[in-house]
Amino acid sequence: MSAPHPPKVAGIDSAVPPPPHTVAPTPAAPGTGPSPDTAPPVKNTPAPTGPAPGTLLQDRLAGWVSDLTTLHELTERLSRTDALEPALEELLRAGSALVGARRGLVVLEPADEGGSGPRTSLGLGLGRADLGHLETVPRGSQPYGPLLDTGTGAAEIVHADLFAEDGLDPRHREVAARLGYAASYALPLTAGSAGRLGAAVWLYDEPAEPDEHHRHLIGLYVRHAAEHLALLVEVERTRARAATLAEExxxxxxxxxxxxxxxxxxxxxxxxxxxxxxxxxxxxxxxxxxxxxxxxxxxxxxxxxxxxxxxxxxxxxxxxxxxxxxxxxxxxxxxxxxxxxxxxxxxxxxxxxxxxxxxxxxxxxxxxxxxxxxxxxxxxxxxxxxxxxxxxxxxxxxxxxxxxxxxxxxxxxxxxxxxxxxxxxxxxxxxxxxxxxxxxxxxxxxxxxxxxxxxxxxxxxxxxxxxxxxxxxxxxx
Missing domain, CATH: 3.60.40.10 (PPM-type phosphatase domain)
Known part of the structure; x- marks a missing residue:
């Protein structure tokens, strides 16, 4: 009989496979079992070679607990920010740790027709001149560009090896070589209450991309971060309107x-x-x-x-x-x-x-x-x-x-x-x-x-x- 299958946790299939070996029978006590003359020959069974089912389950649970602890710590640090720029910096730092990239960039653009929201670009490990070079790339060819276009519905943009891609925009290739990054991973910043806020992208020095496990973690974190950013964006918008009214x-x-x-x-x-x-x-x-x-x-x-x-x-x-x-x-x-x-x-x-x-x-x-x-x-x-x-x-x-x-x-x-x-x-x-x-x-x-x-x-x-x-x-x- 196979071991029971525990339920799925955090979207990860937690089924434990049945053990590949058979447990040897326990020998009978002296004087109580069949006589040596009538006892059937004992079949030699190979010793177990893999981990026990309990060990597999404990390892899986330990991994889930570690992931949840990491997300809790990162989201708690983000929730302590009460201004837009520190929150964006914390988003880039946490995302960099989750996807294993050294540098990053976040771009906010107003989603309303009046354009009253903040229009902000902020980099991690990128100076103002570097951000200026990235802005010279045509919008649709930027590492995050398609995510800012309304109606695209893209969940992510992955460039695992920029210089090996066919059809890469020449200006994008030139800027990537100038700034020294060879791969990128971008996610949209979308909040249920505010809609599209912008996009975040992390840059790799060598060809690389996050695996499925880390994509899942960064996706959970970014969804939480987008809701927090939406509140701060609304605060910034209200302050800007009040300041404009006072100036007028x-x-x-x-x-x-x-x-x-x-x-x-x-x-x-x-x-x-x-x-x-x-x-x-x-x-x-x-x-x-x-x-x-x-x-x-x-x-x-x-x-x-x-x-x-x-x-x-x-x-x-x-x-x-x-x-x-x-x-x-x-x-x-x-x-x-x-x-x-x-x-x-x-x-x-x-x-x-x-x-x-x-x-x-x-x-x-x-x-x-x-x-x-x-x-x-x-x-x-x-x-x-x-x-x-x-x-x-x-x-x-x-x-x-x-x-x-x-x-x-x-x-x-x-x-x-x-x-x-x-x-x-x-x-x-x-x-x-x-x-x-x-x-x-x-x-x-x-x-x-x-x-x-x-x-x-x-x-x-x-x-x-x-x-x-x-x-x-x-x-x-």
Whole structure:
């Protein structure tokens, strides 16, 4: 009777073949069996030569447990990534280990008609120049190209020996020789909820391809990874839309006003914040400058910022020469339309011909005066943010700028991104303004760039903060 067949596990046929040998009978005890005269001759049976059935089953089970453990560890590492680029890097590293390749490439393309998804190429062991060479190969001849075409339905693309293939695109052959790979294995990235996301390809230095067992494992892993990537792609798409909306609510260009030059730098945080800036020509050759920040982040904060900025422009046209009145009206509007939200704001009424600035602030950081003979913060009155008190009011302050001096307005996000306490952040900002080279002081945009590079040496994109950053520089002739 043959041994029972255990059920299949993970798609692998687990049937154990019957043993090829017969077990020798157990000799009878003395005095109980037939006599030697009548006993039949004992037939010599060869000793077992193969492993026992239990050993085969244990080996098979050990292999399944090892595979499941490996997949669990790899998928757990992937699930800990909370941004798209680290997730793609983890996908390439794990896939490289599963298929035995040294290098890899992942390509994401938006599947929606609007193309609002991320369009990303990222390599493992490949530099930007290498990726550029691969992009010169015609799309249909790329190692992953057919997988990106809608409707192909290809489950994988295998080039086990590129240079032995007939009909290989000459440009593909040239790029493969230049980059030093001789084989490739590509899989589509498809999620049930998002559809086609892109493709991943791994490159071999020598002719090779993964065996059936490793294809099965990488297929399981990639299916899980695609679902995780789909969520991160949606997060990136939402952030991009929020950032675009915030940018559209800010001035598309700065006005030209005689006697003053303007420059600005602005970066929206990853969640879309509520910081704004504005520069508005006013009657009598005057200029209104404003910066501010709405509490919160996301679409609701962006929408509130847009409403406040538009309202402030209207109040500035009507009574801009009185900044206190402008902010009082803005505070009343905020309490009526956004009762659960507060905001900081600073409005400056500038008369370029006189180099005179009248400003009022509501919980906002003081502007910075930058000139040849002085670098100092303007002395503004301490006041609460808008929406914090039953009635906001604070006195205005007049500043007399000298020829060639620059007034730098900014939001608190610049200070928060430093990661320092506020007093140290203010000191860092002051030191950055004081160190501006003389050759840059004639250009307000260059002044803003120098301040950013000095205050945030790691850059806006790598600073560990979700704060918006706004700088508005006005240089008086």
């Amino acid at each position: 609510l800010l001035p598309s260009r700065l006005p030209r006003v005689a006697g003053v030059q303007l420059g600005t730098r602005h970066r929206t945080g990853p969640r879309g914040g509520g910081d704004w800036y504005d520069a508005l020509p006013l009657p009598d050759a005057a200029l209104g400058l404003s910066v501010g920040s709405v509490t919160g982040s996301g679409p609701s904060a962006v929408a509130a910022m847009g409403r406040l900025r538009a309202s402030l422009r209207a109040y500035a046209v009507m009574e801009g020469e009185d900044p206190v009145a402008v902010l009082s009206d803005l505070e009343l509007l905020l309490r009526l339309t956004e009762p659960a939200r507060s905001a900081t704001a600073l409005f400056a009424y500038c008369e370029p011909a006189l180099r005179k600035i009248t400003l009022a602030g509501a919980g906002h950081s003081p502007p910075l005066l930058i000139g040849e003979r002085r670098t100092e913060f303007a002395e503004t009155s301490v006041s609460a943010p808008l929406g914090m008190l039953a009635c906001w009011e604070a006195p205005s302050v007049e500043i007399q700028a000298e020829a060639g001096e620059t007034v730098l307005l900014y939001t608190d996000g610049l200070l928060h991104r430093t990661g320092d306490a506020m007093d140290r952040a203010f000191a860092r900002l002051h030191a950055a303004a004081a160190s501006i080279p003389r050759t840059l002081r004639r250009d307000p945009g260059a002044i803003a760039d120098h301040v950013l590079r000095t205050v945030l040496p790691d850059g806006l994109d790598t600073a560990d903060s979700e704060e918006d950053v706004v700088l508005l520089a006005a240089r008086f002739d």
